[in-house]
Amino acid sequence: MIKKIPSEAIRVGMFIHDLNVDWMNHPFVRNQFVITDDAAIAQIMATGVREVYIDTERGLDMPDAPTVEEVNAELDAQLIKIAEEPSPIIKVSFAEEMGRARKIHGQATNAVRMVMRDVRLGQAIELEGVAQVVEDITDSVLRNSGALVGLSGIKDKDEYTFLHSVSVCTLMVTFAQSLGLDKELIRLAGVGGLLHDTGKMKVPNEILNKPGRLTEAEFAIMRTHPEEGWQILREIDGLEDIPLDITLHHHERMDGTGYPHKLPGEQISRMAQMAAVVDVYDAITSDRCYHKGMPAPEGLRKLWEWSKFHFNPELVQAFMRTIGIYPVGTLVRLESGRLAVVIEQNEAAMLQPIVKAIFSTKSNTYITPQIIDLSRPMGKGGADKIVGHENPEKWQINIARFLFEGV
Structure with missing residues (x-):
């Protein structure tokens, strides 16, 4: 039987079925393992994991803990309540917008590829192409957000880094627009989304594209990418503070367990809080070289579950209303x-x-x-x-x- 318990209740002899962690590259070689000593418990706690799932048939039980079925039933009931709120207004049909959206998506992917290439070669990043792509994405989202959101769910795992950036840009623009932000803030949200992982180009390819879990040392290198990206982007004349903030802080968490600065929620900007939600949603629903993405509804359920500690619950609710409980492409x-x-x-x-x-x-x-x-x-x-x-x-x-x- 699979049960959910708080991390403080983990005991030697329990079998971890799922670490229930919200970022993909946690520093554990396996997702499932038996707890053999107190050091393993301390490592889990230090990672920021707040709740885990245990398998009571393979390790010690916690009698009063809820089962995974009970947890999911409660989460689904909460999602249904969230779904009662209206979703964004659609101006043109999906079919009308899809042709334009496919072209824009291809152009955006090429723009990100050029930015990443320039970073790899140590060349200056040209913002003109980035600005045009964000403008085109914004126009498409305003006509029918579902077209580009649907395309964002279709990824070649070998081009994940580029396609993830396009997806985060699209979802940030869609999210910002649904929250009623003004045109300039929507643009800045999109620019931040498109550039947020620029620092990954400073991570060695053998780590970035490793077909397996990262070691603790590799994980530490991967965690440098927000600061690396911020250092690169701050050298660009005319790049505003919001994209820089998104780049630096999209891995921060509300309970202060994120990185690079372990900021508590009140010190994380609203735009960076939005980016954290969007970034994780796209990551966990995408196929990677070492991980199969989960269906979008399951990804949304996980976001809501993790919002208890890691994300702003109001923003997670707003995001779910933005893309729907069953997003386009589900x-x-x-x-x-x-x-x-x-x-x-x-x-x-x-x-x-x-x-x-x-x-x-x-x-x-x-x-x-x-x-x-x-x-x-x-x-x-x-x-x-x-x-x-x-x-x-x-x-x-x-x-x-x-x-x-x-x-």
């Missing part, structure tokens, strides 16, 4: 037994998005794609509902194919 199972790809959010019904039904689990075959607005009543293109989400790999479904189909 594969969902319908009550009818069909599988469908979410292609658009419904402003007043986040749990009832517009989907494209593509597969029958009853006959185990693809079906003629059908657009369904789940918020509409029987006989008007609706009459079905989401009962859960699915992993596309389980069904060998290429989500990109159905997002781009007809565009």
